[in-house]
Amino acid sequence: MSAPVIDSPAQGGVPPEPERPTSGGDSQPQRALGARALWAALPLALRKLDPRRMWRRPVLFIVELGALLLTALAIAEPFLAPSETATPIPGGFTWAIAAWLWATVLFGNLAEAVAEGRGKAQADSLRKTRSETPARVLATSGAGAWDRSADPAGRRATLEERASSALTIGDVVLVEAGDVIPGDGDVVHGVASVDESAITGESAPVVREAGGDRSAVTGGTRVLSDRILVRITSTPGQTFVDRMISLVEGAARRKTPNEVALDVLLATLTLVFLVVTLTLNPIASSVSAPVHLAVLVALLVCLIPTTISALLSAIGIAGMDRLVRRNVLALSGRAVEAAGDVSTLLLDKTGTITYGNRRAVGVNPLPGVDADEAWSAAVEASLADTTPEGRSVLSLALSDGPRTASALAHAALGGTPAAVALGEGAGTEADAHPAAPEGASGAAGDAAPSGLGRLTGSPVAFSATTRMSGVDRRDGSALRKGAGSAVLAWLDAAGNAPEAGVRSALEAEVARISAQGGTPLVVAEQGADGGGRALAVIHLKDVVKTGLPQKFAQLRAMGIRTVMITGDNEVTARAIAAEAGVDDVLAEATPEDKLALIKQEQAGGRMVAMTGDGTNDAPALAQADVGVAMNTGTSAAKEAGNMVDLDSDPAKLIDIVAIGKQLLITRGALTTFSIANDLAKYFAIVPAMFMGVFPQLAALNVMGLSSPASAVLSAVIFNAVVILALIPLALRGVRYRAVAASQLLGRNLLVFGLGGVIAPFVGIKLIDLVVSLLPGF
Numbered sequence: 001m002s003a004p005v006i007d008s009p010a011q012g013g014v015p016p017e018p019e020r021p022t023s024g025g026d027s028q029p030q031r032a033l034g035a036r037a038l039w040a041a042l043p044l045a046l047r048k049l050d051p052r053r054m055w056r057r058p059v060l061f062i063v064e065l066g067a068l069l070l071t072a073l074a075i076a077e078p079f080l081a082p083s084e085t086a087t088p089i090p091g092g093f094t095w096a097i098a099a100w101l102w103a104t105v106l107f108g109n110l111a112e113a114v115a116e117g118r119g120k121a122q123a124d125s126l127r128k129t130r131s132e133t134p135a136r137v138l139a140t141s142g143a144g145a146w147d148r149s150a151d152p153a154g155r156r157a158t159l160e161e162r163a164s165s166a167l168t169i170g171d172v173v174l175v176e177a178g179d180v181i182p183g184d185g186d187v188v189h190g191v192a193s194v195d196e197s198a199i200t201g202e203s204a205p206v207v208r209e210a211g212g213d214r215s216a217v218t219g220g221t222r223v224l225s226d227r228i229l230v231r232i233t234s235t236p237g238q239t240f241v242d243r244m245i246s247l248v249e250g251a252a253r254r255k256t257p258n259e260v261a262l263d264v265l266l267a268t269l270t271l272v273f274l275v276v277t278l279t280l281n282p283i284a285s286s287v288s289a290p291v292h293l294a295v296l297v298a299l300l301v302c303l304i305p306t307t308i309s310a311l312l313s314a315i316g317i318a319g320m321d322r323l324v325r326r327n328v329l330a331l332s333g334r335a336v337e338a339a340g341d342v343s344t345l346l347l348d349k350t351g352t353i354t355y356g357n358r359r360a361v362g363v364n365p366l367p368g369v370d371a372d373e374a375w376s377a378a379v380e381a382s383l384a385d386t387t388p389e390g391r392s393v394l395s396l397a398l399s400d401g402p403r404t405a406s407a408l409a410h411a412a413l414g415g416t417p418a419a420v421a422l423g424e425g426a427g428t429e430a431d432a433h434p435a436a437p438e439g440a441s442g443a444a445g446d447a448a449p450s451g452l453g454r455l456t457g458s459p460v461a462f463s464a465t466t467r468m469s470g471v472d473r474r475d476g477s478a479l480r481k482g483a484g485s486a487v488l489a490w491l492d493a494a495g496n497a498p499e500a501g502v503r504s505a506l507e508a509e510v511a512r513i514s515a516q517g518g519t520p521l522v523v524a525e526q527g528a529d530g531g532g533r534a535l536a537v538i539h540l541k542d543v544v545k546t547g548l549p550q551k552f553a554q555l556r557a558m559g560i561r562t563v564m565i566t567g568d569n570e571v572t573a574r575a576i577a578a579e580a581g582v583d584d585v586l587a588e589a590t591p592e593d594k595l596a597l598i599k600q601e602q603a604g605g606r607m608v609a610m611t612g613d614g615t616n617d618a619p620a621l622a623q624a625d626v627g628v629a630m631n632t633g634t635s636a637a638k639e640a641g642n643m644v645d646l647d648s649d650p651a652k653l654i655d656i657v658a659i660g661k662q663l664l665i666t667r668g669a670l671t672t673f674s675i676a677n678d679l680a681k682y683f684a685i686v687p688a689m690f691m692g693v694f695p696q697l698a699a700l701n702v703m704g705l706s707s708p709a710s711a712v713l714s715a716v717i718f719n720a721v722v723i724l725a726l727i728p729l730a731l732r733g734v735r736y737r738a739v740a741a742s743q744l745l746g747r748n749l750l751v752f753g754l755g756g757v758i759a760p761f762v763g764i765k766l767i768d769l770v771v772s773l774l775p776g777f
């Protein structure tokens with residue numbers, strides 16, 4: 001819990017944001033914003049005074065120029081002939097104003113520096129994961145070594161030791177239990193449990209495996225068991241951890257379009273006040289002596305919106321930092337803002353709503369098909385299927401299938417070229433399986449693609465668009481397994497629609513599996529001569545993540561509609577949707593359908609968030625306003641989204657939306673406060689400036705300030721101090737509560753608008769009481 005150190009006057013009644021402990025990524029136990037944090041940020045704040053950096057913040061840049069000008073004037077003044085001015089100026093006045101203008105700029109820089117400094121400790125601990133590790137690179141040229149369709153020569157792969165910093169995209173490295181993964185990549189062979197705590201802070205190991213939606217691994221994490229082949233997908237220096245570091249340090253941050261727009265508005269306002277101030281003397285010259293330069297600059301600085309300009313970037317950085325503390329990496333500030341306005345959340349099913357560990361648990365023959373034939377077809381249709389689902393069919397057949405199917409599965413699981421490269425004997429799995437006949441393992445010398453044992457023909461890989469996988473046999477016949485509708489359409493197209501009896505049995509089986517939330521895969525065969533039939537239904541099982549219904553109810557209360565979009569069939573989708581508690585489902589969706597749905601929602605003016613993990617979700621993640629990729633997902637998904645959730649928790653969007661809303665509200669509130677504040681300062685300074693000339697103006701001196709010089713200096717001091725006082729609020733954020741936006745707006749206008757008007761009157765008066773003690777003021 002960060003303790004509010006300085007309470008701003010406008011903050012009354014806004015309870016501090018409740019902060020939960022996060023599972024990890026937060027190496028600082030406390031982020032209390034005390035004097036220590038401000039002190040630690042001072043060097044950076046001083047470096048930010050460099051005009052080459054300053055000009056990006058035009059309002060503060062004007063203040064810096066004013067400070068420079070008055071410093072020069074203060075130095076030169078003793079050597080200049082005294083001239084009469086409208087305001088009586090005591091000695092040291094110019095110095096005092098100049099000093100407080102420097103303080104104003106410094107406080108503005110401090111706000112940004114403190115915000116940036118908060119990620120420092122985490123960045124340092126992330127840096128440790130980037131240490132150099134030796135990598136064992138597969139020396140056979142590129143893909144051939146592990147590609148199943150490669151020439152059998154690929155089996156003679158050798159390993160070459162190389163430094164992790166010398167890896168290039170496309171290298172395939174061998175990583176074994178105990179090794180640190182040398183770079184970001186996708187697992188192309190094998191399954192391993194991986195300790196990702198260095199990045200996620202979560203100590204439970206995660207499973208990473210080839211082929212599916214859980215294939216991405218991050219450099220710097222450690223393999224705990226087994227061995228995997230990883231194809232490197234990013235060059236050293238541009239890895240996920242590198243991006244994380246620059247993110248938590250705020251180095252990668254760019255102004256969001258909204259911030260740019262606000263900046264332009266504030267700069268325009270500044271320009272207007274600049275013109276007003278510059279024309280003051282020429283206009284007043286007929287009735288009055290000129291206004292002293294220090295008073296003019298003070299007036300300008302008090303009128304321009306310094307408060308919000310100083311705090312603007314800190315508010316944005318703090319929003320991203322709050323996400324990091326909840327283990328969400330926002331890769332763009334724009335996404336954080338968009339999150340505040342999200343009204344629809346689309347979620348992928350497998351791996352997002354479910355754990356994504358979809359495994360075959362049964363192969364059920366259809367009427368007229370014997371078990372042997374059904375299982376063998378299921379295995380054969382999975383021989384070339386590299387997805388975890390496909391491999392799970394082989395493992396199931398190996399352990400539970402009839403003898404022929406089991407032997408076939410055994411042949412396929414042993415002796416792939418990749419397995420040879422890994423040093424796996426062609427009989428690793430056979431040892432556990434006595435039924436495996438001699439000679440079934442290893443496919444060397446076979447005419448078939450190496451390692452695929454009995455696969456004679458060309459493999460048909462799974463795609464989310466066809467929703468099928470299988471094999472086209474040499475003799476012209478073909479096997480397919482996949483979504484019921486897809487396989488039936490495949491049979492139908494060749495005039496092989498199953499007869500009524502089979503069809504109803506098939507439908508009953510599909511319905512039975514679907515009703516349990518399982519994924520049914522129908523296996524079918526078509527001969528070269530035209531005949532064809534459905535053979536079996538494979539039951540894939542997955543588990544819904546816990547605690548989702550309550551979380552989705554919370555999203556509903558926030559006005560966000562949740563829609564699950566899945567490639568799975570309607571019944572399965574509905575079963576899972578009911579269990580998870582989402583509002584709506586779109587079933588049998590192809591990647592194009594997902595994309596189209598997002599575009600359609602966006603066309604209706606709605607902000608859309610999407611969470612997903614698969615490569616087939618990537619286009620949708622990229623199109624969504626907020627695209628949250630699960631950390632368990634593929635590199636492509638993580639690349640496409642603008643946020644990554646290290647905890648892979650679809651309900652994380654609740655936090656993301658709350659933080660986005662809080663960011664928008666905080667910025668709105670502080671903008672209101674800043675502008676209301678500046679108007680009030682006008683009443684302090686203008687009467688003071690001309691009181692000598694127009695005594696009637698004394699009526700405007702409602703605060704009863706001690707002298708014109710004290711009034712001007714007090715206003716400048718207040719203007720600087722208010723920035724410092726509001727830094728904690730800017731970083732912590734105005735508390736967001738799930739109430740109607742209009743209610744929130746009204747309340748904030750009242751608190752921050754009224755507060756902004758009243759605060760300077762009280763503050764300036766108090767400062768004036770102190771300043772008036774100075775001689776001459």
Ligand SMILES: Nc1ncnc2c1ncn2[C@@H]1O[C@H](COP(=O)(O)OP(=O)(O)OP(=O)(O)O)[C@@H](O)[C@H]1O
Nearest residue numbers: 348349350387462464467468469482483566567568
């Ligand atoms: N290895 C496979 N072989 C054949 N068909 C498959 C395979 N894996 C999945 N399918 C079928 O294709 C459909 C779409 O699969 P996929 O996992 O790509 O869907 P998705 O759009 O990512 O949706 P979700 O991940 O939410 O289930 C599945 O529902 C299933 O019917």
Ligand SMILES: [K+]
Nearest residue numbers: 301302304306
């Ligand atoms: K100001």
Ligand SMILES: [Mg+2]
Nearest residue numbers: 213348350614
């Ligand atoms: Mg998916």
